[in-house]
Amino acid sequence: MTGFARDQLETLVVLVDEGTFEATAGRLHITASAVSQRVKAMEQRAGQILVERSNPVRTTPAGDVVLRLARQVQLVETEALTELGQAGVGEGTARPVIPIAVNADSLATWFLPALAAAAERLDVVFDVRRDDQGYTTAMLRSGSVMAAVTSTPEPVQGCSVTPLGVMRYRAVASPSFLARFRGDGGLASWLPTAPHLDFDRRDDLQQGFLRQLVPDAPALPAPRHYVPTSADFARAIVAGLGWGMLPEQQCGAELGRGDLEELAPHLPADVPLFWQRWNLASTLLDGLTVAVRRAAATSLRAA
Incomplete structure (x- = not known):
């Protein structure tokens, strides 16, 4: 299997985030047919179907693997451009987006101060996805998010786990x-x-x-x-x-x-809570993790 082109990986991320080929086309300023052609080209290279053509679209297990790759490539590329002083050069490189899954009760009590603290030090925007703490790891597995507050202590493949408290x-x-x-x-x-x-x-x-x-x-x-x-x-x-x-x-x-x-x-x-994040060298994920651990330490009971 040959590698995927950068525009193909970007298209897959946008398609999953937007949910439809038409919305993806509008965001990328291309036609819906071009979006479909990029996805088909990726599927030909992977030798497997990556996206179920539902409404909204859903990734297949193979698509989950490629989606994780696509988000990791985006994150690493953006951080590299920032270190090189090239942040903001080209579309989509101004601020990286970090998608996070969190349970509703954490979101309503202690988690938002963690994001606010992280945003003061990191040039980043957050895409918060809400679900029950027992189900947020599914978003990690699918590649939809880079980190999650979860009640699951077993690490998702490719992720590290940090106990947060109770x-x-x-x-x-x-x-x-x-x-x-x-x-x-x-x-x-x-x-x-x-x-x-x-x-x-x-x-x-x-x-x-x-x-x-x-x-x-x-x-x-x-x-x-x-x-x-x-x-x-x-x-x-x-x-x-x-x-x-x-x-x-x-x-x-x-x-x-x-x-x-x-x-x-x-x-x-x-309910014990854990922080799972991609096990990837990333200044942004490291900074977010520090902020989350500090907020949890002041709000949650010790395990």
Whole structure:
């Protein structure tokens, strides 16, 4: 297999980021037919299909490999041009883009200060992708991102892993909610059938807490509300829509004011978090990693 041309690698990155051949053509100032021809040429050289022609497009496993290569080439090239004093010469070289995957609760609590600190020292822009901490490593595997906050300690191939600390969650509810639903018995007698909140269909924190509270109880179809943004999830609990698990950083002030009550102080849920990044010599990734570790050290519990 011969190498890929630089314009082909650039086209693949833009195609994955934009999602369609038409949008890619507009961003690269070429025709959609030219985009298709570049992708076909790459597939001929690879001897495999790289892109599923869906809407939006998706890379195949072979395409994931080439996408990682393309992003690494872009990053290394941009850093080299910067060291040579050539940053800003030519389209797309002014500021490198670092795509990052992060879970919603980290994004809502401690992670943005890390990005702000990194941006003060690095001439870079960030493309933040949000997903559950158990799924962000999939973006690393696909080459969609260069680094991720994840709950997975096993390194993705080609990545290094740094423990960040533990995000502790507390089961909380508002006084108005408790006035409506709290029964005469203990917590385990009424909480499993009371309405709760889930972030999305993959959110297992609330069910995990119930399994700890009542290990032998059968699964019950308790009423649940879905609120898929971290800040609104917290607001919904304060408003009395249901009970739920909140990071300590999101509920400490409300607990102190009496706007929330903790349901079981003896049963916190601890989620270890890790920073996975490409194992690639990069001044930008190194600087970002330092900023992320410092922010985590001041916000998360020690593992």
